[in-house]
Amino acid sequence: MMRMSRPISDTAYTETGSVRHRILVATRNCHKLREFAELCGPNFEVCGMESISGVPQIEESGETFESNALIKAEFASNFFSHWVLADDSGLEVDALRGAPGVLSARFAGEKATDAENRRLLLRRLEKLGVRGKHRTARFRCALALAKSGKAVLSASGTVEGIIVESETGMAGFGYDPIFRPVGYSKTFAELASEIKNEISHRGRALRELQRAWVKLF
Numbered sequence: 001m002m003r004m005s006r007p008i009s010d011t012a013y014t015e016t017g018s019v020r021h022r023i024l025v026a027t028r029n030c031h032k033l034r035e036f037a038e039l040c041g042p043n044f045e046v047c048g049m050e051s052i053s054g055v056p057q058i059e060e061s062g063e064t065f066e067s068n069a070l071i072k073a074e075f076a077s078n079f080f081s082h083w084v085l086a087d088d089s090g091l092e093v094d095a096l097r098g099a100p101g102v103l104s105a106r107f108a109g110e111k112a113t114d115a116e117n118r119r120l121l122l123r124r125l126e127k128l129g130v131r132g133k134h135r136t137a138r139f140r141c142a143l144a145l146a147k148s149g150k151a152v153l154s155a156s157g158t159v160e161g162i163i164v165e166s167e168t169g170m171a172g173f174g175y176d177p178i179f180r181p182v183g184y185s186k187t188f189a190e191l192a193s194e195i196k197n198e199i200s201h202r203g204r205a206l207r208e209l210q211r212a213w214v215k216l217f
């Protein structure tokens with residue numbers, strides 16, 4: 001694949017002159033991007049796909065979170081000179097035999113909004129008569145880190161929980177208002193972002209990846 005010119009360089013500098021590593025997160029989802037910026041901390045400048053030009057839409061054709069994360073990381077790293085991190089994530093509901101899974105973003109249709117996806121999920125569970133503790137689910141996140149078109153590291157994380165009966169909370173995104181993690185009485189959309197980052201699928205996957213990436217940065 002032809003490489004594009006590099007619009008941004010590998011490192012940035014803080015006001016005091018110390019190095020910050022630039023990392024591209026292969027997503028156009030501003031919520032994911034904000035979570036990665038919080039999770040990576042002050043030594044990383046996290047940019048999203050909107051900060052580089054000329055990258056075609058990436059087709060998420062994989063059947064697993066892991067394969068989609070690899071596809072996204074390897075594809076996007078052809079357009080950026082340094083490390084590219086890709087996340088593929090979603091929700092698995094046991095009563096729906098793992099749906100929406102890799103189709104989480106498109107559950108209610110190709111262009112569905114988060115609200116439409118949540119409504120459909122709640123309707124499906126209600127129709128099946130699945131209540132209370134039987135509404136078990138988990139968020140999964142697969143991460144891949146790539147450079148020059150090749151993935152070099154991968155990691156994954158999960159968080160178990162319950163789908164609540166109606167939306168609660170205003171924070172977060174996606175399915176956060178209907179997902180209550182095990183051990184908590186609030187949904188992800190009610191919990192502070194520090195708590196979500198501590199226990200979330202994305203936080204867990206990133207910390208696993210970071211244990212290996214200390215050799216790279």
Ligand code: IMP
Nearest residue numbers: 087088089090091104105173174175176
């Ligand atoms: P992706 O861009 O294919 O990885 O889409 C992931 C979809 O899964 C998102 O659009 C959300 O609907 C859902 N999702 C993933 N992570 C989270 C999360 O942390 N909270 C809520 N929804 C999530």
